[in-house]
Amino acid sequence: MSRVEALRRFLVRRWKPIAAGAAALALLAASGGVLVAWSGLYSVAASKGHWLVIDRFLRFGMMNSVETHAPDVEPPPLDDADLIRLGAAHYYAGCAYCHGAPGLAMTPVAQHMLPAPPDLTSHVSLWTDQELFWLVKHGLKYTGMPGWPVQNRDDEVWAVVAFLRQMPDMTQQTYRDLALAEVEAEPQGGEEIARGNAPDAVSACARCHGDEAGPPKSELVPVLHGQPREMLENALRAYLSGERSSGIMQTAASGLSSDEVAELAVYYAGLEPPRRTIDTAALSGHGRELAESGDPARRIPACMSCHSESALPVYPRLAGQNARYIANRLKAWQAGQTARTDTAAIMVPIARLLTDDDIAAVSDYFSSLPQAGGAGR
Amino acid sequence: MNVLDPAGPDAGRLAELSWILFIGGGAIFALVLAITFFAMQGSDRSRKRLSGNWLVWTGGIAFPVAVLTGLLVYGLLLMGAESRPAEPDLRVHVEGRQWWWRVSYEEPDGSRLESANEIRIPLGREVEFVLTSPDVIHSFWVPSLGGKLDMIPGRTNRLRLTADRPGVYRGQCAEYCGGPHALMALEVIAMPAGEFDAWRAQASSPVENAPARGGELFLATGCGSCHTVRGTSAAGTIGPDLSRLGERRQLAAARLPMSAENIARFITHGQDIKPGNLMPEFRFLTADETAAIASYLAELK
Numbered sequence: 199m200s201r202v203e204a205l206r207r208f209l210v211r212r213w214k215p216i217a218a219g220a221a222a223l224a225l226l227a228a229s230g231g232v233l234v235a236w237s238g239l240y241s242v243a244a245s246k247g248h249w250l251v252i253d254r255f256l257r258f259g260m261m262n263s264v265e266t267h268a269p270d271v272e273p274p275p276l277d278d279a280d281l282i283r284l285g286a287a288h289y290y291a292g293c294a295y296c297h298g299a300p301g302l303a304m305t306p307v308a309q310h311m312l313p314a315p316p317d318l319t320s321h322v323s324l325w326t327d328q329e330l331f332w333l334v335k336h337g338l339k340y341t342g343m344p345g346w347p348v349q350n351r352d353d354e355v356w357a358v359v360a361f362l363r364q365m366p367d368m369t370q371q372t373y374r375d376l377a378l379a380e381v382e383a384e385p386q387g388g389e390e391i392a393r394g395n396a397p398d399a400v401s402a403c404a405r406c407h408g409d410e411a412g413p414p415k416s417e418l419v420p421v422l423h424g425q426p427r428e429m430l431e432n433a434l435r436a437y438l439s440g441e442r443s444s445g446i447m448q449t450a451a452s453g454l455s456s457d458e459v460a461e462l463a464v465y466y467a468g469l470e471p472p473r474r475t476i477d478t479a480a481l482s483g484h485g486r487e488l489a490e491s492g493d494p495a496r497r498i499p500a501c502m503s504c505h506s507e508s509a510l511p512v513y514p515r516l517a518g519q520n521a522r523y524i525a526n527r528l529k530a531w532q533a534g535q536t537a538r539t540d541t542a543a544i545m546v547p548i549a550r551l552l553t554d555d556d557i558a559a560v561s562d563y564f565s566s567l568p569q570a571g572g573a574g575r
Numbered sequence: 576m577n578v579l580d581p582a583g584p585d586a587g588r589l590a591e592l593s594w595i596l597f598i599g600g601g602a603i604f605a606l607v608l609a610i611t612f613f614a615m616q617g618s619d620r621s622r623k624r625l626s627g628n629w630l631v632w633t634g635g636i637a638f639p640v641a642v643l644t645g646l647l648v649y650g651l652l653l654m655g656a657e658s659r660p661a662e663p664d665l666r667v668h669v670e671g672r673q674w675w676w677r678v679s680y681e682e683p684d685g686s687r688l689e690s691a692n693e694i695r696i697p698l699g700r701e702v703e704f705v706l707t708s709p710d711v712i713h714s715f716w717v718p719s720l721g722g723k724l725d726m727i728p729g730r731t732n733r734l735r736l737t738a739d740r741p742g743v744y745r746g747q748c749a750e751y752c753g754g755p756h757a758l759m760a761l762e763v764i765a766m767p768a769g770e771f772d773a774w775r776a777q778a779s780s781p782v783e784n785a786p787a788r789g790g791e792l793f794l795a796t797g798c799g800s801c802h803t804v805r806g807t808s809a810a811g812t813i814g815p816d817l818s819r820l821g822e823r824r825q826l827a828a829a830r831l832p833m834s835a836e837n838i839a840r841f842i843t844h845g846q847d848i849k850p851g852n853l854m855p856e857f858r859f860l861t862a863d864e865t866a867a868i869a870s871y872l873a874e875l876k
Contacts, residue, residue: 432859492800492811492813494811494812494813495709497813497853498813499797499800499801499811499813500800500811503797503798503799503800503811504796504797504800508794508795509795509796509797510792510795510796510797512859513797540856540857540858540859541859543855543856543858544855544856544857547853547855
């Protein structure tokens with residue numbers, strides 16, 4: 199009689215006491231756990247840190263979990279300057295406080311979290327692009343690392359990943375140029391510093407969207423100059439209410455009062471549209487055809503019916519808009535972003551009828567079309 | 576909408592055939608029931624008589640052959656009665672679309688008069704409906720005027736009908752075509768030939784004196800990308816032609832009675848009224864703006 203056979207017979211004969219013993223042990227362990235939690239003896243103090251063995255165990259679990267869950271997707275080109283710039287600007291507003299930035303130390307508050315947020319300049323290289331994407335999108339349980347504010351804007355998450363890839367070798371100057379554009383206003387003297395009158399560069403819209411001085415630096419960011427006031431106001435309110443989905447813009451808009459929203463809309467509506475070099479080649483052909491006549495056989499209405507100068511002020515004007523922004527927005531709708539605002543309810547079904555070629559053609563067409571003056575709208 | 580209340584010769588023949596089938600079928604059914612009853616409950620003598628082979632020969636073979644042959648001859652004669660003159664008096668192109676009907680009258684000068692969801696026809700004149708579909712299979716059926724005929728993508732079907740009696744006859748898409756198929760109806764208005772000619776003569780010209788503000792809002796809202804209003808820059812062909820919307824009796828493919836209030840409701844809450852229809856809801860319009868557009872459209876007559 200083999201050993202296996204002996205074991206089998208033993209188990210068959212004795213399974214009842216074995217099962218009862220296992221159940222008793224499990225019960226004992228569970229009640230022990232409850233007892234420890236109930237007693238309050240275990241300290242949850244962040245100041246004390248974990249026991250070494252627990253720390254190692256948690257890290258081991260975390261690393262493996264991220265590796266397992268990271269999606270098997272092809273990242274967009276991460277050396278894309280527009281993407282890096284967008285990521286840098288959001289990193290400045292959303293991430294730098296805890297993780298530090300080139301030339302900027304982590305705040306003492308963040309350093310005393312448990313676990314302390316890693317200094318990303320040295321930690322980014324530990325992860326693959328996909329793992330970084332997963333970390334930024336989903337955050338980490340029990341650590342204070344938040345997930346992305348919305349779960350349907352992977353394009354924004356990739357922007358941060360693109361920036362993170364560049365960050366380790368970045369100088370402080372490059373970082374500030376990317377994240378702050380020219381908006382940074384250094385406090386002039388002790389009094390300004392003391393009173394806090396220095397402009398709050400974190401919330402400054404112009405870091406990404408530009409101002410009188412010029413258009414957005416990243417092509418992925420929309421030109422707001424000369425857009426109708428009503429449309430700008432609706433967009434900000436939609437970000438504030440969460441109806442419009444964007445981790446970057448919901449963060450940027452949070453904290454704006456109703457009056458500030460109105461003021462901002464007036465400001466950008468009154469700005470002169472930036473001058474562009476016109477690509478005359480893009481002004482004819484398929485893009486123009488779609489913009490002016492649509493494609494009735496495919497039920498695609500003409501863009502210009504709603505996006506021209508004479509349309510209602512709830513609709514954005516597209517002339518002079520960044521091509522990459524237009525394309526990105528259309529593709530986000532195609533990728534399943536749902537219509538939660540009243541105007542998106544009209545646009546989403548149209549976006550889903552467009553092919554990649556259509557999107558490229560109309561985006562190029564509109565970005566080449568000269569924008570009419572916006573001041574006074 | 577009643578097959579048994581014909582308003583034209585084609586529907587009349589169908590109604591006649593239906594009555595013959597109903598009455599004949601009813602009589603035969605009653606006969607079979609009677610024979611069954613006697614076979615089970617009758618006296619020994621009648622049961623014995625029913626058990627012979629003669630019943631199979633007569634009731635099972637001779638009777639059906641005679642009846643079906645008669646019906647076949649009758650049916651062929653009925654179909655023969657449909658042989659037509661070469662040219663109809665009027666040709667109307669009807670395109671079934673998800674989920675409405677594009678209507679286009681052939682004008683004497685060769686041009687087309689565009690409309691939607693409502694067809695006016697002259698009494699006593701033969702009308703040829705040219706039936707097509709750009710998307711899925713629909714079926715054109717106006718029961719009071721005749722039988723139904725499918726509208727098949729890539730194919731042109733022709734149906735000739737004549738109305739004898741003035742009236743409004745409802746039609747219905749009779750082939751499931753997705754979402755709000757059940758709400759895809761239309762109306763055929765049969766009117767005296769003189770009135771029809773007078774209507775057609777003025778229908779192709781643009782409406783004048785429509786409310787200006789509503790018209791401007793209609794264009795600024797982008798309605799013209801899908802809808803046409805003759806005489807304006809609105810020249811869209813994705814949705815129904817609205818040039819004479821106020822003149823139609825019904826709205827949204829005979830979903831609602833025509834009124835400015837119902838037009839306004841459809842503009843902002845069309846998906847509640849006709850779930851799944853392809854027109855987006857314009858909920859961001861203020862009540863005032865919606866009312867202005869609606870009264871503009873209601874005045875297009």
